[in-house]
Amino acid sequence: MTIRVHVAGHLKDYTGRSVEVAIQGAKDIQDVVTQLDEMVPNIKDRIFDEHDRTRPYINIYVNEEDIRGLDGESTKTKDGDVIYILPSVAGGKGLLSAGGGWTS
Amino acid sequence: MKERNLVMLGTKKGVFVFESLDGRRTWKSSGPHFKGTSIYHVTLDPRSRKMLATVDNFIKGPTIATSRDFGRTWKEGKRPPRFPKSSDWSVKQVWHIEPGVEEEPEVLYCGVDPAALFRSEDGGESWALNAGLYNQETRKKWNPGAGGLCLHSILVDPRDPKTMHVAISAVGILKTRDGGESWSFKNGNLRADFSPNKYPEYGQCPHHLVRHPSRPDVIYQQNHCGEYRSDDNGETWEEMVGNLPSRFGFPIAVDYNDPKRVYVAPEESGEARVPPDGRFLVWASDDEGRRWSALGSGLPKRSFYNVYREGMDTDEEDPSGVYVGTGTGQLYFSKAGAKWTLIADGLPPIFSVSAASA
Numbered sequence: 001m002t003i004r005v006h007v008a009g010h011l012k013d014y015t016g017r018s019v020e021v022a023i024q025g026a027k028d029i030q031d032v033v034t035q036l037d038e039m040v041p042n043i044k045d046r047i048f049d050e051h052d053r054t055r056p057y058i059n060i061y062v063n064e065e066d067i068r069g070l071d072g073e074s075t076k077t078k079d080g081d082v083i084y085i086l087p088s089v090a091g092g093k094g095l096l097s098a099g100g101g102w103t104s
Numbered sequence: 105m106k107e108r109n110l111v112m113l114g115t116k117k118g119v120f121v122f123e124s125l126d127g128r129r130t131w132k133s134s135g136p137h138f139k140g141t142s143i144y145h146v147t148l149d150p151r152s153r154k155m156l157a158t159v160d161n162f163i164k165g166p167t168i169a170t171s172r173d174f175g176r177t178w179k180e181g182k183r184p185p186r187f188p189k190s191s192d193w194s195v196k197q198v199w200h201i202e203p204g205v206e207e208e209p210e211v212l213y214c215g216v217d218p219a220a221l222f223r224s225e226d227g228g229e230s231w232a233l234n235a236g237l238y239n240q241e242t243r244k245k246w247n248p249g250a251g252g253l254c255l256h257s258i259l260v261d262p263r264d265p266k267t268m269h270v271a272i273s274a275v276g277i278l279k280t281r282d283g284g285e286s287w288s289f290k291n292g293n294l295r296a297d298f299s300p301n302k303y304p305e306y307g308q309c310p311h312h313l314v315r316h317p318s319r320p321d322v323i324y325q326q327n328h329c330g331e332y333r334s335d336d337n338g339e340t341w342e343e344m345v346g347n348l349p350s351r352f353g354f355p356i357a358v359d360y361n362d363p364k365r366v367y368v369a370p371e372e373s374g375e376a377r378v379p380p381d382g383r384f385l386v387w388a389s390d391d392e393g394r395r396w397s398a399l400g401s402g403l404p405k406r407s408f409y410n411v412y413r414e415g416m417d418t419d420e421e422d423p424s425g426v427y428v429g430t431g432t433g434q435l436y437f438s439k440a441g442a443k444w445t446l447i448a449d450g451l452p453p454i455f456s457v458s459a460a461s462a
Contacts, residue, residue, distance in 0.1 A: 010164050042182060046164040049194045050186035057163045087163045 003077055005036055007043075009087035014043040023083075029073045031084055047085060048073070050093060057088045106375075107462070109419060110174065110436035111427050111447070112155060113308065113435065114143035121175035122447060128425055128437070131447050137175055145414055148460040149203040149212070156228060158214065160196035166198040168214060168228050170241035174462070181373065183230035185214055185222040191238075193218050200414070203256040205265045215255030219246060219272040221284065230266045232283045237270065241304060249309055256413060257313040262320055269323070269338045271310040277278065277325075279338055281370055282364075287299055291302065291339045295329035297373070311354045313338075313415040314362040324366050324393075326356035326413070331368055333393050344393025349380040355416035360424040364392045367399075367418070367441065382411035386428060387440050402436070402444030409434065414456035429454030 003023045005017055015021065016067045021039060026032040030052060037044035047058055054060055054074060060067045061084040077083070111122040111131075118136025138159055144156040155171040157178070167184040171177060189191045197217045204211030213226040215229065221234040237243075244392065246253060257271035266283035269290070276294070278287040294308045299305075309328035314324040325332040330351040332341040347349050350370040359365035367388050372380045379385065384407040386397045409430040419425040423440035430436075433451035436444045 011159060042180065045167075045184060045186070050163065050191075051189060051194060053194075055163070055165050 002079060003032060003081045003083060005032060005083040005085065007048075007085045011043065011085060011087070014040050014046065026077050027085070028071075028077055029062070029067055029075045032077055033085075058081060059086050059088045060084070061086070108174075109415075109421070109425070110148060110462060111435070111437075111457075111462070112146045112148065112175070112458045112462045113429055113451065113454050114414070115433075115452040115454050116142050116159065117452035119143050119146050119155075119175060119178075119453060120448075121155075122435070123174070128419075128421070128439075133448065134175060136452070138169070140339055141260070142449040143455065144197065145200045145456045145458075147201060147203075147456075147458040148462065150245070150460070151203060151206060153211045154225065154227070156201045156203070156212065158201050160197045164217070166195055167198060168198060168201060168224075168231070170228050181224075181229045181231070182315045185216055185220075185231040187220070191233075193220070195220075196252065197254070199254045199256045200258055202260060204260055205454040206263050208265060211241075211265070213258050213260065213268075215258055215270060216422075217252040218248075219243075219253045219255040219275060219317060221255060221258065221270055236280065236282075236284045236424055237278065237287050240278070240287050245304075248273070248276045257310065259313055259315045259323065259338070262317075267337070269313060271313050273311070273323075274307065274309050276306040276308040277310055277313070286374075290338050290341075293343070294325075294327060294332065294455065295343075297329045312356050313358055314358050316358050316359065319363040322358075322363050324358055326353050328352065328359065328374060331356070331393060335364075346389070346396050347396055348387055348396050352377075353411075354413040355411045355428075357416045357418050357426065359426075360418050360420045361422050362390070362424075364391060365390050365440075367416060368396075369416060369428065371410065378408050379410075382402055382406055382408065384430075386441060386444075387427070399438070399441035399444070401442065402446075412453075412455050414458075415454055417459045419459035419461060425459060427457050427459050429457040 005021045107126040112119040118138045120135035122131045138241045140162040160166045169178045169180045200215040202213045210227045221232040259269040260265035276291040277291045280287045289306045291308045296308045311326045321332040321337045353370040357367045385400045387396045389396045415429045428436045431453045433449040438444045
């Protein structure tokens with residue numbers, strides 16, 4: 001049972017030069033990310049928030065299907081699946097509030 | 105004079121470090137470190153000489169990083185500040201990082217949005233939520249300001265680490281005397297002009313707090329509704345608006361050698377948020393805020409600079425250097441405000457300025 005996981009963008013800071021990781025026997029996306037974290041320390045925290053929800057600007061695809069249109073982090077996985085964990089395309093507007101200046 | 109003067113900038117696009125080895129005459133810079141990532145605050149821990157940075161990457165989420173080589177290389181902690189799973193809150197941004205006292209060399213604190221305080225006992229590798237503040241009885245009534253529900257100022261009493269203050273935008277100032285077990289508001293005499301009740305128990309909007317290093321009972325505050333001083337370790341506050349052109353502004357800094365000398369950078373109003381009369385000026389007082397004078401030598405005659413809340417700091421030299429970083433990427437320096445020189449221009453928006461000698 002092998003599931004291939006591809007990561008890109010900022011997440012490659014954690015995987016080093018590797019962009020593809022093989023996972024064995026993961027039953028769903030939660031399991032995939034948990035196993036990935038065992039192989040790549042601290043990466044789970046960068047993919048999920050503290051409630052195991054996918055961060056807003058991270059997209060996870062199972063065989064090119066966005067898990068937000070499936071069962072989210074509970075989306076089932078099986079042998080042969082290809083998982084993509086990618087930063088979303090975003091920009092053109094302040095994503096975070098300005099650093100303390102224009103704030104009250 | 106110390107061997108090395110450092111000015112650390114947190115910017116919208118990373119950390120920049122300026123270093124002078126000749127008594128602040130010339131500066132060399134490095135950066136951006138964390139290229140493309142918002143750094144709300146970076147500072148030097150005087151105990152370990154490690155640099156500490158709050159790293160807010162909008163894709164990867166917020167974390168804390170440290171550097172042992174004055175910013176050349178950085179390492180992220182293993183367990184960043186995170187709420188427990190039982191909480192319905194999630195850390196959006198890390199705003200401020202604060203070293204603990206000398207006797208607790210591995211202790212650090214950080215403030216986040218939504219408003220919470222975290223403590224590390226291992227130099228920033230892992231963090232634990234301060235439950236006392238999180239469980240403060242009014243927390244569920246706290247409402248965010250324009251920049252979020254951010255805990256942006258942390259003052260640890262150097263004589264007693266169990267005594268601390270935190271400041272939260274649109275909530276106010278809280279103090280603990282028992283190491284964070286319990287917290288009480290210290291907003292007496294602080295105005296809330298934007299509220300129906302002008303002097304509520306909480307709901308004021310502090311913008312920045314600084315404590316004087318040699319007189320720890322003296323705390324200065326730039327608030328949304330005025331400039332204030334406390335002479336009793338943040339128990340009570342006295343307004344010190346005096347002849348300033350505005351009550352409104354974000355940064356405030358105190359002269360390292362003189363606890364009566366304080367600097368602010370007023371903006372016209374909370375609505376306009378531009379320098380009064382279209383000219384950016386730093387103002388200084390030598391008498392704890394009773395009389396103020398404008399320090400404009402070397403600054404443009406017409407300018408619409410803004411300075412964020414952590415955008416001004418002083419160093420430990422004599423005369424104390426004053427450093428101002430603007431929201432449009434200029435870094436200015438002066439000796440006690442006498443004449444400003446431009447250290448750098450063309451930087452990303454500067455969120456924080458921290459000066460240190462090493």
